Amino acid sequence: MAEGLVKGEGFAIDASIIKADASPARGVPVTEPIDWGRADGQSRAVREYLEALEQANPVAADTFEPASSSAPPKKISLTDPAARWTAAPGGPAFFAYSTNYLIDLQAGIIVDVEATPANRSQEVESTRTMIDRVEHQRGLKPRRLVGDTAYGTAALLGWMVEEKQIEPHVSVWDKTERKDNTFSRSEFIWDEEANEYRFPAGNALRSDWRPLKNPRTHITKANTIVYRSSEKNCNRCSMKNQCCPNMSFRKITRSIHEAARDEARRIAATSEYKQSRRQRKKVEMLFAHLKRILKLDRLRLRSPSGAHDEFLMAATAQNLRRMAKWLTAEGKQANQAAT
Numbered sequence: 192m193a194e195g196l197v198k199g200e201g202f203a204i205d206a207s208i209i210k211a212d213a214s215p216a217r218g219v220p221v222t223e224p225i226d227w228g229r230a231d232g233q234s235r236a237v238r239e240y241l242e243a244l245e246q247a248n249p250v251a252a253d254t255f256e257p258a259s260s261s262a263p264p265k266k267i268s269l270t271d272p273a274a275r276w277t278a279a280p281g282g283p284a285f286f287a288y289s290t291n292y293l294i295d296l297q298a299g300i301i302v303d304v305e306a307t308p309a310n311r312s313q314e315v316e317s318t319r320t321m322i323d324r325v326e327h328q329r330g331l332k333p334r335r336l337v338g339d340t341a342y343g344t345a346a347l348l349g350w351m352v353e354e355k356q357i358e359p360h361v362s363v364w365d366k367t368e369r370k371d372n373t374f375s376r377s378e379f380i381w382d383e384e385a386n387e388y389r390f391p392a393g394n395a396l397r398s399d400w401r402p403l404k405n406p407r408t409h410i411t412k413a414n415t416i417v418y419r420s421s422e423k424n425c426n427r428c429s430m431k432n433q434c435c436p437n438m439s440f441r442k443i444t445r446s447i448h449e450a451a452r453d454e455a456r457r458i459a460a461t462s463e464y465k466q467s468r469r470q471r472k473k474v475e476m477l478f479a480h481l482k483r484i485l486k487l488d489r490l491r492l493r494s495p496s497g498a499h500d501e502f503l504m505a506a507t508a509q510n511l512r513r514m515a516k517w518l519t520a521e522g523k524q525a526n527q528a529a530t
């Protein structure tokens with residue numbers, strides 16, 4: 192920070208999957224009962240796993256995030272049970288952890304590292320851990336956070352915008368666009384004051400059609416509110432076939448973090464966002480370097496704490512290398528050209 196390598200203005204986040212030191216042959220289906228043996232004979236990896244299970248606090252699923260992200264894995268490793276059974280596209284499945292990097296965009300310095308099982312919702316959740324830790328330990332909170340669509344879940348965008356006042360330079364996770372030629376959700380106009388959706392020049396979709404004595408929030412477990420059209424209106428609507436051909440009325444689901452999602456959409460249309468996307472390559476390049484040059488494509492240590500130690504040491508080595516380069520005039524010029 193003193194040398195100007197870390198500015199704290201913009202951070203980027205990403206995760207990379209690294210194979211665990213756990214053979215696929217020692218994997219058993221999660222549906223099978225497992226005897227972990229006596230406590231005094233358990234390995235550190237098994238002990239850490241069982242302790243974590245006791246304190247487990249599963250990550251809540253969110254409608255506006257990939258449905259598969261919180262699905263249980265198919266297999267569990269008897270060697271390192273916290274490693275996640277994961278399938279790489281086009282290749283055989285294996286047990287793995289993810290290394291999660293939070294970097295400062297000025298010089299690509301890694302400001303925090305977190306080891307998680309190779310699972311998207313846990314990778315995304317590590318964002319909060321790292322942002323809070325860097326703020327607490329270093330007094331740094333970025334103005335903007337850059338990440339790919341995986342980090343565009345409603346809950347995380349809500350946290351960034353509403354709780355942390357960080358600009359999300361992240362594309363919104365949204366699968367509501369329809370491909371069957373019927374009207375998509377985005378074609379309905381939101382009226383904040385009236386608390387309703389409306390098709391242009393059409394009828395309203397509301398969460399409440401009658402005034403209730405005790406008004407309800409209508410918030411679902413997935414932190415959404417469902418807006419419904421009136422069946423009567425739809426029955427006599429000339430656009431019914433293009434809107435809700437197989438239902439008697441139309442439903443639209445709105446996240447309670449929709450304002451944060453709108454903020455991310457607004458940012459995505461700016462030129463600063465284009466620059467952020469280019470800068471995101473810095474974190475991708477660090478992962479490429481980690482695997483190709485440092486050869487960390489498979490862990491030597493087991494358990495979450497083993498993975499944490501290896502990931503932290505590797506990140507430290509990468510930072511030292513970056514610092515050595517930056518502190519030469521040549522390095523400074525190269526970085527200025529890249530930003």
Ligand code: SF4
Pocket residue numbers: 390393394395420421424425426428429430431434435440441
């Ligand atoms: S079918 Fe119903 S929801 Fe759809 S545009 Fe017509 S009135 Fe509105």
